[in-house]
Amino acid sequence: MGTTQLDSVPEPKYWHLKTVLTEALDSEFSVGEILPNERDLAARFGVARATLRQALEQLELEGRLQRRRGVGTTVAPPRVGVAVGTEQHAWPGAEGDAWQPVDCALQTPPAAVAAALETGADEPVHTVHRSRVSHGQRVATELLYIPAASVPGLTAIDAPSGTARTRAVLRELQHLALEGQDRAVELGSARADDAKELDRLPGAPVLVVTTRFFAQGRTAALSVATYRADTCRLTFGDSPGVEIHHDPERRAS
Amino acid sequence: MGTTQLDSVPEPKYWHLKTVLTEALDSEFSVGEILPNERDLAARFGVARATLRQALEQLELEGRLQRRRGVGTTVAPPRVGVAVGTEQHAWPGAEGDAWQPVDCALQTPPAAVAAALETGADEPVHTVHRSRVSHGQRVATELLYIPAASVPGLTAIDAPSGTARTRAVLRELQHLALEGQDRAVELGSARADDAKELDRLPGAPVLVVTTRFFAQGRTAALSVATYRADTCRLTFGDSPGVEIHHDPERRAS
DNA sequence: AAGTGGTCTAGACCACCAG
DNA sequence: TGGTGGTCTAGACCACTTT
Structure with missing residues (x-):
């Protein structure tokens, strides 16, 4: 031996x-x-x-x-910390929201979204498209699904679409009493349209943050946000976040 | 034309x-x-x-x-939701903690960790290694760094290492008053040792969750947890989390 | 037009697992 | 031992940006 x-x-x-x-x-x-x-x-x-x-x-x-x-x-520069946990218990579009409205349409959502919203499979919902800029760079894109039932005060002829319409929808949303929210983070790959917005190639790795907003005892809104995984570090505390990593060595025992 | x-x-x-x-x-x-x-x-x-x-x-x-x-x-089966946000404001090792201790050693941490802990670059800290099982599968591995100053009551000769030592360190930690914590999530690739534990090849995509625990006005402990990105969806609410995704279609505008 | 990264090919051999 | 996915090669062409 x-x-x-x-x-x-x-x-x-x-x-x-x-x-x-x-x-x-x-x-x-x-x-x-x-x-x-x-x-x-x-x-x-x-x-x-x-x-x-x-x-x-x-x-x-x-x-x-x-x-x-x-x-x-x-x-590449070090990853930028992007806060996703500070707006706890506030509706999207509330004061100090980091997102910028892009446009808005009334359309039937993907089946999985319809299921989470407990709307009919073919029932159209308000679909708000927003984007997020941090440190001068586009870091995320979001689709926000809002059933018509969540914005009952919305007048149909305000503005058919565009950012004006977006703002009207979000304004109405603030009238509901937010009862809680729920988040999940997972790895995904950018679809063609997301990739274009994020200035990446299709299939680029992204962090998908799904947020459910509860009001009136049901899911009143659902957000699916797509962050560039290469440049972003998602932070959940109220501080800017640690910058750990690039470890050279390791445990022994 | x-x-x-x-x-x-x-x-x-x-x-x-x-x-x-x-x-x-x-x-x-x-x-x-x-x-x-x-x-x-x-x-x-x-x-x-x-x-x-x-x-x-x-x-x-x-x-x-x-x-x-x-x-x-x-x-593959659908991703499993793994709660990382429910143990808010509790020390690692507290009642109901999802992690299982593996071993423990006193060693000098990577430079980035030492900086976050504000310890000297060559000062050894308690390094606790734990793993997490969910739905019968190993989903994550963790390194928990605890400066000696955070566990003053620890007797040096309790047990030199192993799970007994681990439990002693975590027990001492509970005596501190936890003042807050801080989390960040980012994409990484598994190092050789992590990969082995997670039953993946080196370089496999992982979600790295870094948590700072504050006590006595400083960072009293720091956890770096590595989750399998292919099988896990990290949830931050108190509910089991949504299962959205696999969208076939998309917005119009 | 030149130079870059992105895609694609048709092979080869290796490491691992099961029978 | 045979079959699987993982690694590697030496080329080719394409899409994009800059000069």
């Missing part, structure tokens, strides 16, 4: 590459700096371009890099 | 593939069912295996598929 037997577990090349690049980013590069192009980098490391790309993809996922077609790969 | 000019934007093959597969999953497959292998699927759709894999990767990211080397690709 004199065999060492610990040289097994050959680390994948792209994984090792990622480690090397991470260390290089930490020590030799500054935010905004452009990296050599993929073909050069691959040649420098002696791997195929696809292998290098596998490493770059992960680094982009972790928010360390930013890649733009036709331009190049740059070192 | 009579030109149609709307046939541009050639959709990538893998994107179209993903759409087709999604629809097939919704209509023709049930949870747990195994798909044909990648080589067969690629041939059936007339694409290279790498292209098919690009589509499968996204579907796995979205929690629709589960792939295991040596086994095959199966239809």
Whole structure:
């Protein structure tokens, strides 16, 4: 039994590459700096371009890099903290809301949304589209579903659509007594329209925040917000949030 | 001008593939069912295996598929809702805590953690390792950093390590008055050790939940929890959480 | 027009799991 | 041992941005 037997577990090349690049980013590069192009980098490391790309993809996922077609790969700034938990117990559109209305339409929602709202499958609901800007960058897009029953005072001919209509719907919403809310966060990939708004390619990783608003003993509104996962850190306290991460080492025991 | 000019934007093959597969999953497959292998699927759709894999990767990211080397690709069950917001204002290890202690050691934390705890860069802190099981599955792993100053009553010789030591540290923690806490969620990729615990490959997408616990006017403990992004939906309300998603259609304006 | 990242191919070999 | 998904290669072409 004199065999060492610990040289097994050959680390994948792209994984090792990622480690090397991470260390290089930490020590030799500054935010905004452009990296050599993929073909050069691959040649420098002696791997195929696809292998290098596998490493770059992960680094982009972790928010360390930013890649733009036709331009190049740059070192990303640290993720921005985006507060999603401070507006606790306030309706969307209330004072100090971080969202900007884009437009509004009356249409039949996806089946899953209709189920959560307990409306009929084909019953149209007010669908408000909003976007959120933070640190000068578009970080999220939202679809807010509001059943007609939640805004009974809305006059039908105020404005058919557009931001004026949006504001009218949100104004009416404030009249209800908000009884509570409910949030969930999960990983998703951007659909084509979301991607365009967020200046990403379709399929880009996003954090989907689903919020249910309760009033009158039922779900009075439902928000589905899509945040860029590469650039955002969602914070739930009232403070700006910690900036932990990029750990070099690890536990022992 | 009579030109149609709307046939541009050639959709990538893998994107179209993903759409087709999604629809097939919704209509023709049930949870747990195994798909044909990648080589067969690629041939059936007339694409290279790498292209098919690009589509499968996204579907796995979205929690629709589960792939295991040596086994095959199966239809994943809906994501499980994991409550991370109900233990508001309670120390880790308090009654009803969802986490199971694994072990514990006194060691110097990563630089970023030391900074958040305001301890010296080389000062060792109690590092508690815990794991979380939900619906019979390991869904998360956690490292909990507790400066010695937060557990002054801890006798040094109770137990050097192991779960006994872990329990002693957490017990001492309960004696402090918790003044508040702070949470952040971001996307990350699993390190080798986390991946092993979560039964995933290194680099798998994870949701990293960072929690700061405040007491005595400072950060008395810091938790970094790593959740499987493919199988988990983090819920922040007190209800089990909505199950929205898999939208077929979309707004009009 | 030149240069970048994004997509795609047709192969090869490896690590893992089951029979 | 045979079948699966995971890694890797060396090319090609495309879409996009900048010059």
